Amino acid sequence: MSVLVIAENPKGNFKKSAFELTHFGHLTAQVLGTECTALVIGEVADAGQLGKYGASKVVKVAYDGGFDTTVYNRLITQVAEKVGADVVIVNHSANGKALIGGLGVALDAGVVSQINGVPTVDGANLVVTKPVFSGKAFAKYNISSSNKVLSLMGNAIPPREVGSDCAVEDLTIDVPNAAVTIKEVKTVDGTVPLPEAELVVSAGRGMKGPENWGIIEELAETLGATTACSRPVSDTGWRPHHEHVGQTGVAIRPNLYIAAGISGAIQHLAGVNSSKCIVVINKDPEAPFFKAANYGVCADLFEVVPKLNEAFKKALAQ
Amino acid sequence: MNLLVCINKTPDTTAKIAFTDGNTKFDTNGVQFIMNPYDEWYALVRALELKEQHGGSVTVINVGPAINDVVIRKALAIGADKAVRINAEASNSMMVAKNIADYTQANDFGIVFTGKESIDFNGSELGGFIAAYLGVPFLSYASSMEHDGTTARVTRDIEGGVEVADVQGKFVISAAKGLAEQRIPNMRGIMMAKKKPLEVVEPTSTDAHVTIAEYALPQEKSGVKMIDPENMDELVRLLQEEAKVIA
Numbered sequence: 433m434s435v436l437v438i439a440e441n442p443k444g445n446f447k448k449s450a451f452e453l454t455h456f457g458h459l460t461a462q463v464l465g466t467e468c469t470a471l472v473i474g475e476v477a478d479a480g481q482l483g484k485y486g487a488s489k490v491v492k493v494a495y496d497g498g499f500d501t502t503v504y505n506r507l508i509t510q511v512a513e514k515v516g517a518d519v520v521i522v523n524h525s526a527n528g529k530a531l532i533g534g535l536g537v538a539l540d541a542g543v544v545s546q547i548n549g550v551p552t553v554d555g556a557n558l559v560v561t562k563p564v565f566s567g568k569a570f571a572k573y574n575i576s577s578s579n580k581v582l583s584l585m586g587n588a589i590p591p592r593e594v595g596s597d598c599a600v601e602d603l604t605i606d607v608p609n610a611a612v613t614i615k616e617v618k619t620v621d622g623t624v625p626l627p628e629a630e631l632v633v634s635a636g637r638g639m640k641g642p643e644n645w646g647i648i649e650e651l652a653e654t655l656g657a658t659t660a661c662s663r664p665v666s667d668t669g670w671r672p673h674h675e676h677v678g679q680t681g682v683a684i685r686p687n688l689y690i691a692a693g694i695s696g697a698i699q700h701l702a703g704v705n706s707s708k709c710i711v712v713i714n715k716d717p718e719a720p721f722f723k724a725a726n727y728g729v730c731a732d733l734f735e736v737v738p739k740l741n742e743a744f745k746k747a748l749a750q
Numbered sequence: 751m752n753l754l755v756c757i758n759k760t761p762d763t764t765a766k767i768a769f770t771d772g773n774t775k776f777d778t779n780g781v782q783f784i785m786n787p788y789d790e791w792y793a794l795v796r797a798l799e800l801k802e803q804h805g806g807s808v809t810v811i812n813v814g815p816a817i818n819d820v821v822i823r824k825a826l827a828i829g830a831d832k833a834v835r836i837n838a839e840a841s842n843s844m845m846v847a848k849n850i851a852d853y854t855q856a857n858d859f860g861i862v863f864t865g866k867e868s869i870d871f872n873g874s875e876l877g878g879f880i881a882a883y884l885g886v887p888f889l890s891y892a893s894s895m896e897h898d899g900t901t902a903r904v905t906r907d908i909e910g911g912v913e914v915a916d917v918q919g920k921f922v923i924s925a926a927k928g929l930a931e932q933r934i935p936n937m938r939g940i941m942m943a944k945k946k947p948l949e950v951v952e953p954t955s956t957d958a959h960v961t962i963a964e965y966a967l968p969q970e971k972s973g974v975k976m977i978d979p980e981n982m983d984e985l986v987r988l989l990q991e992e993a994k995v996i997a
Contacts, residue, residue, distance in 0.1 A: 529878075674910060675909060
């Protein structure tokens with residue numbers, strides 16, 4: 433028995449989430465008294481670096497087709513059998529979420545998604561915790577099956593370096609023909625995608641119009657943060673759809689979430705309430721968002737945001 | 751083409767979340783239940799639009815007790831032709847998926863729709879389970895889907911953008927915002943829903959690999975600290991030294 437993690441490598445490079453997942457797999461393997469193998473599908477520069485985060489071995493499988501659940505599930509299942517893994521962990525990412533169900537069926541495994549901490553063992557059960565009711569509570573799950581499939585919530589644990597580069601083994605796996613044909617992948621370059629962002633600067637209807645977003649973008653640039661917005665803002669087309677955070681949009685879990693001109697409807701909070709620290713800027717002292725915030729500034733955002741930007745610049749220059 | 755839409759019953763978004771029996775059960779006392787928004791607004795409506803375009807039928811399916819019929823009737827009022835309820839407690843998503851997959855296999859459905867996740871357990875698991883049981887592709891987090899009768903072009907939301915994929919034949923799709931626009935049931939729909947068939951079938955499987963041992967509520971926030979708007983240096987200092995969220 434061992435732990436297998438699937439390290440994602442979009443565009444041929446690992447992102448922070450791959451290091452988080454590998455380190456999480458290492459910590460889980462320690463709890464179980466076993467080792468963590470990392471699986472890399474397709475080409476990636478320097479696969480052995482996953483050893484630094486605790487992988488004892490990297491298995492690399494060549495595959496140059498696009499993302500396809502049928503192909504990926506078959507491939508991962510065969511690798512899990514080859515390396516003798518009984519715990520398979522993916523990121524709770526777009527593709528990870530698409531895979532957990534199929535892996536669960538193929539491995540006849542208990543599946544728990546979006547877990548937020550290292551599992552524990554209770555008798556024959558593996559015990560894991562995840563947020564439920566859109567972040568309004570947590571649930572502790574017992575998994576009784578011999579195989580387990582888990583997905584790890586983003587930014588749940590920091591990736592720590594615990595070792596050095598490890599060996600990379602190339603494996604050849606027979607995979608079925610792809611059932612879907614990828615026509616196009618369109619992603620924004622140069623910024624950290626919202627689900628993975630550690631710092632997020634977000635704004636809402638209080639901005640009065642899309643032409644005023646300069647101050648938000650400047651603040652985000654100072655911090656190296658990703659920009660986000662509330663639902664009315666994306667619905668009216670002031671900002672792109674992929675920036676919408678909240679219940680129907682993207683759920684995020686950054687270390688710092690700065691919200692300007694957002695009142696904090698419960699649907700918005702459902703997408704951001706797992707943030708470690710929330711700063712709310714709103715001129716309405718009755719805005720419900722203040723109740724969910726760690727720090728609040730009750731004033732006109734058009735005055736406060738540029739001042740905050742200057743203060744950050746000064747502090748970060750030191 | 752015959753389309754199947756999986757609908758789930760969830761507490762309303764604004765429901766107060768509390769637990770009973772030593773934090774082992776969700777406290778339904780005073781909680782209003784709704785159809786899971788992703789199932790209702792996007793999955794069901796896109797299925798209805800496809801039927802309007804290409805013909806066929808739309809069936810909704812739910813796993814749960816008779817009390818769920820209220821939510822099921824709403825789906826019929828919005829426009830589904832027929833409903834099926836699998837008469838079992840929906841104890842976990844794998845069991846729900848197995849039952850839905852068994853029903854799908856015994857009947858002839860071209861596309862199975864689910865919401866991208868339910869707003870109670872936020873699993874995002876159901877569609878993947880069903881697709882695997884059926885041996886068909888799973889297209890998750892779809893914000894658009896066009897079907898010409900042979901090929902479906904699906905836009906999936908991925909980190910920081912979208913992926914566009916073509917698929918032919920049967921598949922399972924999970925619906926995100928953008929796939930369709932919410933429809934409000936009208937009086938005629940509500941009246942007709944009472945006469946539409948709601949078939950109750952017994953479960954084929956009630957196995958579970960996972961069980962919930964205990965719930966917990968998050969720690970109360972210690973209260974917001976209000977900062978003088980003229981003193982943003984203080985806010986930055988607190989973020990660095992107290993919250994330690996920036997270097």
